[in-house]
Amino acid sequence: MKGGGLIELGCIACEEVGELGAGKEGWLHANPNLVLALTSHYLALANQSVVIVLNYDGEGSQIVIRPSMAAALEGHITAMEWLAFDDDRTLALGTSQGFLLIYSSSGDLLLKQMLHPGPIMRLRVRGNGCRPIERASSDELCIVFPATILRVDASDLQSLLQRRLQEIGYHGHASKPTKNELDVLGGLYGKIKYQLWSISKSGTSTDGAITGIMSPPLMEDQ
Numbered sequence: 001m002k003g004g005g006l007i008e009l010g011c012i013a014c015e016e017v018g019e020l021g022a023g024k025e026g027w028l029h030a031n032p033n034l035v036l037a038l039t040s041h042y043l044a045l046a047n048q049s050v051v052i053v054l055n056y057d058g059e060g061s062q063i064v065i066r067p068s069m070a071a072a073l074e075g076h077i078t079a080m081e082w083l084a085f086d087d088d089r090t091l092a093l094g095t096s097q098g099f100l101l102i103y104s105s106s107g108d109l110l111l112k113q114m115l116h117p118g119p120i121m122r123l124r125v126r127g128n129g130c131r132p133i134e135r136a137s138s139d140e141l142c143i144v145f146p147a148t149i150l151r152v153d154a155s156d157l158q159s160l161l162q163r164r165l166q167e168i169g170y171h172g173h174a175s176k177p178t179k180n181e182l183d184v185l186g187g188l189y190g191k192i193k194y195q196l197w198s199i200s201k202s203g204t205s206t207d208g209a210i211t212g213i214m215s216p217p218l219m220e221d222q
Contacts, residue, residue: 012043012054012056014054014062016052016054016062016064017045017052017054019047019050019052019064020034020045020046020047020050020052021034021047031047033047033048034046034047035047035077035078035079035080036080037080037081037082037091038082039082039084039089041055041056041089042054042055042056042082042089042105043056044080044082044091046077046080046093047077048076048077049066049067049069049076049077050064050065050066051064051065051066051067051077051080051091051093051103052064052065053065053091053105053107063105063106063107064107065091065103065107067093067101067109069095069099073097074095074097074099074114075095075096075097075098075099075119076095076096077093077094077095077096078094078095078096078119078120078121079093079094079120079121079122079123079144080092080093080094080123081123081124081125081141082125083102083125083141083154083157083161084125085154085158085161085162088104088105088161088162088165089105090102090103090104090105090110090161091103091104091105092123092141094119094120094121094122094123094143095119095120096119096120097114097117097118097119098114098115098116098117098118098119098120098145099112099113099114099115099120100112100113100114100115100120100143100192102161104165104168108165108168110161110164110165110168111160111161111164111192113191113192115143115150115194116143116145116148116150116196118145118146118147118148119145119146120143120144120145121144121145121146121205121206121207122143122144122206122207122208123141123142123143123144124141124142124143124144124207124208124209125140125141125142126139126140126142126209126210139154140152140153140154140210141154141157142208142209142210143194144205144206144207144208144209145205146204146205146206147198147199147200147204147205148196148197148198148199148200149196149197149199149205149208149210150194150195150196150197151194151195151196151197151210152192152193152194153193156192156193157192160191160192
């Protein structure tokens with residue numbers, strides 16, 4: 001807001017968002033399956049099976065991500081959030097069967113890992129608030145399930161993702177694999193470490209975050 005008015009940040013009008021129901025009344029606020037994630041340059045919109053990444057400042061084209069998932073085993077998209085590591089932006093997706101998928105901003109699959117049985121309700125990122133927004137960096141990722149919460153240290157995740165980015169030639173160090181090769185490697189290349197706490201005493205949760213000192217975790221996956 002400035003002087004009582006709205007400031008236009010950009011435009012997301014494009015054919016691709018039609019796959020998410022754009023153009024129909026209430027498509028943006030009345031669809032319970034629509035999730036979104038925003039950065040200073042990108043807007044990601046997703047329904048249960050497709051993700052549209054829009055660069056709303058007018059630079060670059062739209063990217064459509066169609067995760068290769070078997071609905072019965074890996075479920076559908078239930079949560080989404082951006083991760084920032086210096087100049088790299090990656091997009092994390094959570095599924096109804098406890099899978100975490102991470103993609104580069106250009107749509108390359110970097111990681112696919114089953115973390116815990118059950119639906120991922122929310123992905124929460126805590127960043128370094130001392131840096132300008134365009135240089136912000138993620139410090140940790142919290143993954144919220146109905147009865148548990150997982151914490152992933154961003155330094156471990158950053159190391160794994162940077163190796164993966166280099167492997168697929170994101171920075172020009174190697175040739176880019178095919179989509180089928182990425183689907184296979186996404187589940188085999190590296191494994192993120194995490195800590196897990198039970199929060200079932202508080203009832204079923206749909207959101208959460210770690211904000212202070214926690215008791216020792218119920219489980220620590222190394």
